[in-house]
Amino acid sequence: MLTPDEPRPVLLMNTVWASRSRLHDDLTTVSGLRDFLGVPAGEDDLVAFRALRQALRDLAGVLTEDTRPIAQDRDLGRAVAEVNRAARSSPRWPQLAVRDGELLRHNESEGSPADAERASIAAEAVDLFTGEDRVLLRACHAPGCVLYFVKDHPRREWCSPSCGNRVRAARHYRRNRG
Numbered sequence: 497m498l499t500p501d502e503p504r505p506v507l508l509m510n511t512v513w514a515s516r517s518r519l520h521d522d523l524t525t526v527s528g529l530r531d532f533l534g535v536p537a538g539e540d541d542l543v544a545f546r547a548l549r550q551a552l553r554d555l556a557g558v559l560t561e562d563t564r565p566i567a568q569d570r571d572l573g574r575a576v577a578e579v580n581r582a583a584r585s586s587p588r589w590p591q592l593a594v595r596d597g598e599l600l601r602h603n604e605s606e607g608s609p610a611d612a613e614r615a616s617i618a619a620e621a622v623d624l625f626t627g628e629d630r631v632l633l634r635a636c637h638a639p640g641c642v643l644y645f646v647k648d649h650p651r652r653e654w655c656s657p658s659c660g661n662r663v664r665a666a667r668h669y670r671r672n673r674g
């Protein structure tokens with residue numbers, strides 16, 4: 497995982513990544529999805545998570561006015577419908593429990609663990625895209641990078657230190673050649 501501290505919708509978007517201009521995809525197999533989620537998952541879940549990921553990337557592309565080649569062909573209406581479908585995929589409600597005389601809260605949900613994960617990532621995405629942090633969402637414009645990130649401090653320009661280093665190295669190279 498290249499950007500481990502991002503919110504979960506951004507982590508899902510960033511399962512598509514690039515190195516040396518080659519595109520990689522962590523979600524091409526069911527086992528890749530299981531690794532990402534940490535819960536059991538099947539073929540249907542893989543299809544559903546890939547559809548949600550595309551929708552999240554489309555919405556991030558619109559919000560960040562992303563001009564990178566990978567972010568073209570966005571379909572806002574389809575993306576909104578997909579996030580809404582995912583958010584409905586597993587109803588969730590708070591429950592009380594008593595342990596040693598203390599009241600505790602836990603969430604219960606209907607459906608499989610993968611459905612519950614998909615619904616909660618979609619719900620987080622609704623908050624991310626409509627909340628205060630939406631203006632902090634960024635596309636990383638380091639050469640070849642396809643990731644998104646939330647700009648969590650004012651001087652942050654890149655998704656990761658490695659992208660920052662590559663940009664600085666490229667500038668240095670150009671300066672020394674010129």
Ligand SMILES: [Zn+2]
Binds near residue numbers: 638
């Ligand atoms: Zn980057």
